[in-house]
Amino acid sequence: LPELPELATTDAGGVRVAALTAAASGPGLAYNGTSPGPLLRLREGDRVRVDFTNATGAPSSLHLHGLPLTPDVDRPLEHVMPGGSSSQEFTVTPGCAGTYWYHPHAHGDVERQLLAGLAGPIVVAGPADEEPGLREADDRLLMFTRPGRDLLVNGVSRPGATVRGGLVRLRLLNATAGDHLLLGCVRRDRSRPPLHLVATDAGPVGRPREIPEVLLAPGERAEVLVETTAAGPLGLVRLPYSVHGPDGEAGAEETVLVLDVPEDFAAVPLPAGAGPVEEPDPADAVRTRRVVFGAADGAFTIDGRVFDMDRVDARADLDTLEIWEIANDHAADHPFHLHSYPVQVLDRDGVPEPFRAWRDTVNVPAGSTVRLLVPFRHGGGRTVYHCHILNHEDLGMMGVLEVA
Ligand code: C2O
Ligand code: CU
Ligand code: CU
Numbered sequence: 001l002p003e004l005p006e007l008a009t010t011d012a013g014g015v016r017v018a019a020l021t022a023a024a025s026g027p028g029l030a031y032n033g034t035s036p037g038p039l040l041r042l043r044e045g046d047r048v049r050v051d052f053t054n055a056t057g058a059p060s061s062l063h064l065h066g067l068p069l070t071p072d073v074d075r076p077l078e079h080v081m082p083g084g085s086s087s088q089e090f091t092v093t094p095g096c097a098g099t100y101w102y103h104p105h106a107h108g109d110v111e112r113q114l115l116a117g118l119a120g121p122i123v124v125a126g127p128a129d130e131e132p133g134l135r136e137a138d139d140r141l142l143m144f145t146r147p148g149r150d151l152l153v154n155g156v157s158r159p160g161a162t163v164r165g166g167l168v169r170l171r172l173l174n175a176t177a178g179d180h181l182l183l184g185c186v187r188r189d190r191s192r193p194p195l196h197l198v199a200t201d202a203g204p205v206g207r208p209r210e211i212p213e214v215l216l217a218p219g220e221r222a223e224v225l226v227e228t229t230a231a232g233p234l235g236l237v238r239l240p241y242s243v244h245g246p247d248g249e250a251g252a253e254e255t256v257l258v259l260d261v262p263e264d265f266a267a268v269p270l271p272a273g274a275g276p277v278e279e280p281d282p283a284d285a286v287r288t289r290r291v292v293f294g295a296a297d298g299a300f301t302i303d304g305r306v307f308d309m310d311r312v313d314a315r316a317d318l319d320t321l322e323i324w325e326i327a328n329d330h331a332a333d334h335p336f337h338l339h340s341y342p343v344q345v346l347d348r349d350g351v352p353e354p355f356r357a358w359r360d361t362v363n364v365p366a367g368s369t370v371r372l373l374v375p376f377r378h379g380g381g382r383t384v385y386h387c388h389i390l391n392h393e394d395l396g397m398m399g400v401l402e403v404a
Contacts, residue, residue, distance in 0.1 A: 001140065001142075001153065001154060001156070001159040001160065001161035001257065002154045002155060002156055002159065003141075003154070004034075004036055004037075004038060004039045004120070004121060004141065004143065004154055004155075005034055005038045005039065006038060006039045006041055007020070007032070007037075007038035007039060007040045007041070007120075009048075012049070014047055015047045015048065015049050015089065016042075016046055016047065016048050016049070017048075017049045017050075017051065018040055018048065018049070018050045018051070019032075019050075019051045019052075019053070020032055020037065020038075020050065020051070020052050020053070020062060020102070020120075021052075021053040021054075021055055022052070022053070022054055022055060022056045022060055022062070022104070022113075022118055023055035023056060024055075024056065024057070025117065028116040028117040028147070029056055029113060029116040029117045029118050030117045030118070031102075031118060031120050035117030035118075035119075035155065036117075036119055036120050036121065036143050036145060036154065036155055036175070037102065037118070037119060037120020037121075038120055039120065039121050039122070039123060039141065040102065040120065040121070040122045040123075041122075041123050041125065042092050042122065042123070042124045042125070043092065043124065043125045043126065044092050044093070044094045044095065044096060044097055044124060044125070044126035044127070045091065045092060045094055046091070046092045047089075047090075047091050048089070048090060048091070048092060049087055049088070049089040050062065050064065050087065050088050050089075051085065051086075051087050052080065052085060052086050052087070052088075053084075053085045054080040054081065054082055054083065054084050054085065055082075055083070056082065056113070056118075057082050058082060058106070058109060058113075059079040059080065059081055059082065059106045059109065060079070060080055060104045060106045060109075060113060060118070061075075061076075061078065061079055061080050061086065061104055061105045061106050062080075062086065062088075062102055062103075062104065062105075063076060063102060063103055063104065063105035063339075064088065064100065064102050064122065065100055065101050065102060065103060065219065065337075065360070066098075066100040066101070066122075066201055066202055066221070066360045066361075067090070067092070067093075067096070067100050067122065067124075068093045068096060068202065068340065068341070068342055068378070069088065069090050069340060069379075070090075070340060070378050070379025070380070070381070071339070071340050071379050071380065071381035071382055071383040071403065072379060072380075072381045073088050073089065073090050073379075074088070074339055074340055074383060075088075076105050076339055076383055076384045077107075077309050077382060077383075077384065077400070079106045079107075080106075092124055094126070095126070095203055095204075096124055096126070096202060096203050097124050097125055097126030097127070097128045097129060097199075097203060097204060098123075098124055098199045098200075098201070098202065098203050098204070098221070098223065099121065099122070099123055099124075099141065099171040099172075099173055099199070099221045099223060100121070100122035100123075100124065100221070101119060101120065101121050101122055101143070101173055101175055101221070102119070102120050102121075102122060103118060103119045103120075103175070104118050107307065107309065107393075107394065107398070108394050109394065110390045110393060110394055111177045111178075111390035111391045111393075111394050114175075114177050114390055115147050115177055116147075117147065119143075119145060119175045121141055121143050121173055121175075123141065123171065127274075128199075128203075128204045128274040131271045131272070131273075131274060132269070132271060132272075133167060133225075133268060133269055133270050133271030133272070134169065134198065134225075134271045136166065136167065136268045137166070137167040137168060137169040137225060137268060138163045138164040138165070138166070138167070138168045138169065139169045139171070140161065140163070140168065140169065140170055140171065141154070141171045141173070142154065142170055142171060142172050142173065142236075142257065143155075143173045143175050144172070144173060144174050144175055144176055144179075144181060144216075144256075145175050145176055146176040146177070146179055151176070151179070151181075151238065151254070151256055153256055153257050158255060158256060158257065158258070159257055159258075160257070160258045160259075160260060161257070161258075161259055161260065162259075162260045162262065163228070163259045163260065163261060164262075164265065165228045165231070165261040165262055165264075165265020165266070166227075166228060166265050166266050166267055166268035167225050167226070167227055167228075167268035167270070168225065168226045168228065168259065169198070169223060169224075169225055170223065170224050170225075170226060170236070171221070171223050172214065172216055172221060172222050172223070172224065173221045174216040174217065174218055174219060174220050174221065175219075176218055177218065177389070177390040177391065178218050178389040178390060178391055178392075179218060180215065180216070180217055180218065180241055180243050180333060180335075180363070181215070181216045181238055181241075182213055182214070182215045182216075182238065182239040182240070182241035183213060183214050183215075183216065183236060183237070183238060183239065183256070184212065184213035184214070184236075184237055184239050185226050185234060185235065185236055185237070186234075186235040186237050186255075187229075187230070187234060187235075188230075188232050188233055188234075192212065192213075193226060193227060193229065193234075194210045194211065194212060195210070195211050195212070195213065195214055195224040195225070195226060196208035196209065196210055196211075196224060196225040196226075196227075196270055197209040197210075197211050197214065197222060197223070197224050198223050198224065198225055198271070198273075199221075199222065199223035200221070200222055200357040200358065200359050201220060201221050201222075201342070201358065201359040201360045201361055202342040202357075202358035202359055202360050203277075203342075203357075203358045204273075204274040204277075205273075205277060205355065205357045206273045206274060206275060206276045206277045206355070207272065207273030208225060208270055208271060208273060209354075209355060211224075213239055215241065215363060217333070217335030217361055217362070217363035217388065218335055218361075218388045218389055218390070219335060219337055219360075219361040219388035220335065220359075220361040220362075220363070220388075221361075225270060225271075227267075227268075227270070228261040228265055230261065231261050231262060231263045231265065232260070232261060233258050233259070233260055233261075234258070234259045234260075234261055235255045235257070235258050235259075236255070236256050236257040236258075236259070237253055237254065237255050237256065238251075238253065238254045238255075238256050239253055240252065240253060243332050243333040243366065244331055244332050244333075244366055245331065245365070245366045245367065248366075277344075277355075277356050277357055277358065278356075279344075279356045280321055280344065280373050280375055282323060282346060282373060284321050285321045285322055285323045285373070286317070286320045286321065286322060287322055287323070288322070288323040288324075288325055288371075289314060289322055289323070289324050289325065290324075290325045290327060291303065291314075291324055291325065291326050291327070291336075291385070291399070292304070292327045292328075292329055293326065293327065293328045293329060293330060293334045293336075293364060293387065293397070294329045294330055295330040295332070295392075295397075298395075299395065299396065300334075300387065300392040300395045300396060300397035301396065301397065302385075302386075302387075302397055302398065302399045303399070305396075305399075306395070306396030306397075307386075307396040307397070307398040307399065307400075308400075309400065311400060312382070312400050312401075312402045313399035313400050313401065314385075314399060314400070314401045314402070315401075315402050315403075315404070316374075316376050316401065316402070316403045317376065317403070317404070318376055318379075318380045318403055318404060319376065319377065320375075320376055321373065321374070321375045321376075322373075322374045322375075322376070323346065323371055323372065323373060323374070324343070324371070324372045324374050325369060325370075325371050325372075326362070326364050326369065326370050326371075326372065327364075327368075327369045328364040328365065328366060328367060328368050328369070329367075330366065330367075331366050331367065332366050333363055333364065333365045333366055334363075334364055334387040334389060334392065334397070335361050335362065335363045335364065335387060335388040335389065336361070336362050336363075336364050336370070336372075336385065336386075336387065336388075337360060337361045337362075337385065337386055337387070337388040338360060338374065338383075338385040338401070339360075339383040339384055339385070340378075340379060340383045340403075341374055341375065341376055341377070341383075341403075342358040342359065342360055343358070343359055343360070343362065343372040343373060343374045344356045344357065344358060344359070344372065344373045345357075345359065345362055345370060345371070345372055345373075346371040346372060346373050347370075347371050348365075348368060348369075348370050348371075349368050349369055349370075350369075361388055376403050379403065380403045380404050381402070381403065381404075382400055382401070382402050383400075383401050383403070384398050384399065384400055384401065385398070385399050385401055386398035386399070
């Protein structure tokens with residue numbers, strides 16, 4: 001399992017400066033010459049500036065997916081022309097420790113640029129990492145991409161890794177253009193150890209939640225702990241999952257990574273958890289907004305329309321809480337993604353979510369309705385929400401949100 005190179009930063013009067021250049025690299029594209037791009041390591045509270053230079057020859061941009069940046073910093077509607085550059089300066093929000101990523105956001109060309117090699121990981125460290133259990137866990141970042149036929153982990157097909165054993169923390173990042181990944185672990189005897197979810201997209205989940213497997217929609221991340229119970233191989237497998245409902249084609253189980261646990265590992269207790277996740281009260285919502293995903297005749301729509309960057313599709317008031325009801329009228333899953341404002345799932349088809357967690361990408365299964373709590377806490381300005389299957393986004397499954 002290759003470790004991705006870390007992006008060096010420089011200090012400019014208390015601001016950590018990171019520079020990423022997108023350019024041709026071999027037959028594809030790369031950030032700073034490597035694909036996946038270098039790992040940007042940040043810490044809660046850091047003052048950071050990320051400078052981007054576009055040497056790709058086509059309009060591009062750099063989007064820091066999931067970091068709770070205000071719309072005026074994120075600027076998803078702006079493209080950087082060939083030879084041009086842009087900067088984003090911000091303070092890393094306290095409490096957002098977790099796994100994020102960066103990728104281009106030039107509407108109409110996002111999928112092509114991602115598949116050509118433009119995507120890289122971001123890890124934000126924070127006090128939650130210092131908890132007993134998490135601190136001792138063997139921390140592994142697994143960035144999934146699929147530039148061709150094979151699913152790659154950190155750029156390699158079906159890698160292996162010798163872990164310390166005890167507790168392994170897997171930071172799972174679905175950076176594919178459009179593959180849903182249902183992931184689980186399998187022991188040599190085919191038994192399936194549980195996963196302990198410690199973080200979703202936008203931060204820690206409080207106490208670890210035991211889950212049998214984890215579904216990651218395109219763009220989504222999750223951090224899970226796996227307890228090793230015996231020496232020897234422990235497989236991470238992609239399990240069958242159909243994006244066309246339970247009767248659809250689910251694919252075959254496939255091993256994506258093999259962890260090797262040494263003989264002499266020491267058990268590590270599970271962490272107690274970083275404290276409860278804040279739970280906004282749905283009774284405080286000022287409105288319920290319905291957003292409908294649809295597809296017909298090769299067009300992918302939101303509320304029956306395709307994206308128009310000059311049209312505002314939703315207006316919200318700063319410092320209010322809303323409920324967004326995302327209905328998927330189509331016979332295929334579509335992952336909803338909102339920039340700048342982390343959300344919490346309230347219920348799925350009327351079934352209350354077992355626990356609250358902050359997210360920025362939420363799968364909406366074929367024919368389902370998912371209700372989200374959306375607090376508009378910072379910034380203001382224009383941003384976007386869209387399906388994170390990049391081909392759908394490029395074809396117009398995106399809307400403009402104005403917060404003022
Ligand atoms: Cu990961 Cu609007 O994008
Ligand atoms: Cu995003
Ligand atoms: Cu979609």
